[in-house]
Amino acid sequence: MEKEKALRDHLVKLLRGGQAYQPLATLLQDLKAEIAGKTVQELPYTIWQLVExxxxxxxxILEFIQNPNYKEPTWPDDYWPKEKAPADQAALDTSIKAISAGMEEMIQLVQDPSNDLFKPFPHGDGQTLLREALLIAEHNAYHVGEVIVLRRLLGDWES
Known part of the structure; x- marks a missing residue:
């Protein structure tokens, strides 16, 4: 039981970030829509597209975890926005708040000892809560790096 609690605590730290990379919440705070929609030569995406x-x-991923009737979206169309820029600051802020809420939801799932980290989901093909938590952390870490590079190239990041 002590090892399982330690694993859950480590997963939460990994999901929150800040150990080996910038925490997502810090990276996205004070991000302006004008910056999020700017393009950088030779890069195929904007910060807005990465955030979305x-x-x-x-x-x-949260839908997959919680819905036994899950239907997988179409790749890549349903995973990437077509617009290069947010409609306005409110759209960007809504997206950032949704990420924050989703991350907290995932953290709650991981922290809840009644959720077996190792039990495969009956509606999947071997995926577990542990695997999905690691997938979210890995995915976010990858894109956090991209957002930092874009913000630096756009003169909007100094850390």
Whole structure:
């Protein structure tokens, strides 16, 4: 039981970030819609597209975890926004808040000892809560790096 609690605690730290990479909440705070929609030469995406992609992917994973009747979205169309920029600051803020809420939802699932980290979901093909938590952490870490690079290239990040 002590080892399982330690694992859950480590997963929460990994999901929150800040150990080996910038925490997502810190990275996205004070992000402005004008910056999020700017393109950088030679890069195929904007910060907005990365943020929305993280939101859509997180929501999909949470849906998979919690819905036995889960239907997989179409890749890549349902995982990436077509618009390069948010409609306005409110759209960007809504997306960021949804990511924050989704991350807290995932953290609650991981922290709840009644949720077996190792039991495969009956509606999946071997996926477990542990696997999905690691997938979210890995996915976010990858895109956090991209957002930092974009913010730096756009003169919007100094840390």
């Amino acid at each position: 992609h993280m939101r859509l992917t997180l929501e999909d």
